[in-house]
Amino acid sequence: MSRVYNFSAGPAVLPEEVLLEAQKEMLDYHGCGMSVNEMSHRSKTFDSIIQTAEQDLRDLYNIPDNYKVLFLQGGASQQFAAIPMNLMKNKKAGYVITGQWAKKACQEAAIYGEAVQLASSADKTFSYLPDCSDLPITDDMDYVYICKNNTIYGTHFNTLPNTKGKDLVADVSSCFLSEPEDISKYGIIYGGVQKNVGPAGLVISIIREDLIRDDVLPYTPTMLKFKTQADNGSLYNTPNCWSIYICGLVFKWLKAQGGLAEMQKRNEEKAKVLYDYLDQSKMFKGTVRVEDRSLMNVPFVTDSEELNAKFIKEATAEGLVSLKGHRTVGGMRASIYNAMPKAGVEKLVQFMDQFEKANS
Ligand code: PLP
Secondary structure: OOOOEEOOOOOOOOOHHHHHHHHHOOOOHHHOOOOHHHOOOOOHHHHHHHHHHHHHHHHHHOOOOOEEEEEEOOHHHHHHHHHHHHHOOOOEEEEEEOOHHHHHHHHHHOOOOEEEEEEEOHHHOOOOOOOOOOOOOOOOOOOEEEEOEEOOOOEEOOOOOOOOOOOEEEEOOOOOOOOOOOHHHOOEEEEEOOOOOOOOOOEEEEEEHHHOOOOOOOOOOHHHOHHHHHHOOOOOOOOOHHHHHHHHHHHHHHHHHOHHHHHHHHHHHHHHHHHHHHHHOOOOEEOOOHHHEOOOEEEEEOOOHHHHHHHHHHHHHOOEEOOEOOOOOOOEEEEOOOOOOHHHHHHHHHHHHHHHHHOO
């Protein structure tokens, strides 16, 4: 077996222990004689899987009792519509535009009501976060929306915006469970799991109970009403059983590692290895303003397209894969989620140093 160091932005690397555990249980889950892929979502066995997963997530994030945890489908992108449909009582919300995902969420909300751009960092290709201490939030806004970690551009809100009393809704797809959160600061905190938590096809949304209501926009599909999902324990229809199961294993793994404070510490250590190298390199440059840097997604460039392509090709041959940057930034991007070992980042930096010396 030869595993590579996979720097993909998502779907992304998962803990080896989790994959091996799943492999062990593939044909016979806990003596029931079948795989999780084959069992009814209404069975006692699956009920125990989803309940345990929810409880472990509650423990990890210290989720207050007045928040529901929903296991949903349609990816984070479906939430771009579900959120305004469920929350836009006044048909108006504020969006902070820090990248493509926030922009897409805002564009989707504009189908259902007024989606006001409160601030944007589009002027410098989203390479920084705008000042969010005094946003033009008005009383009639139903919520304020951010994308907490910007997967493509590599920025992360280290300080949450001042929402002037409005509910904060945050997409945490690419920093899910990478750091502790004070859940009470959010109305909704949600993310697609395929980066830091599990296999694609599941989005987990943690929603304060008073935001789960009957009076949603009139044409909201039954499946997109938070109330439908909450009333049915995320089992209104057949959920993504497999992804819920693997996420459950990842939650156990995170607990065994020491929880989210420990993950944050490790993520800081890992990211430092790469950022320290970038800060002294003459060939490779980080693209993000230092104070807004993400611990999860690290974009970097050289000053030549040719060199970028050569680097990516040679890195791949060394088992350092999926390093190509997003087309709007160019260059490279290393996604270093929870399951990326420090040794992977060290090997990357070692290779970058070697490449720099050989090509200067
Ligand atoms: N939000 C963020 C921050 C993302 O990085 C992504 C996907 O890469 C999405 C939303 C879209 O997720 P999905 O493909 O699950 O709809």
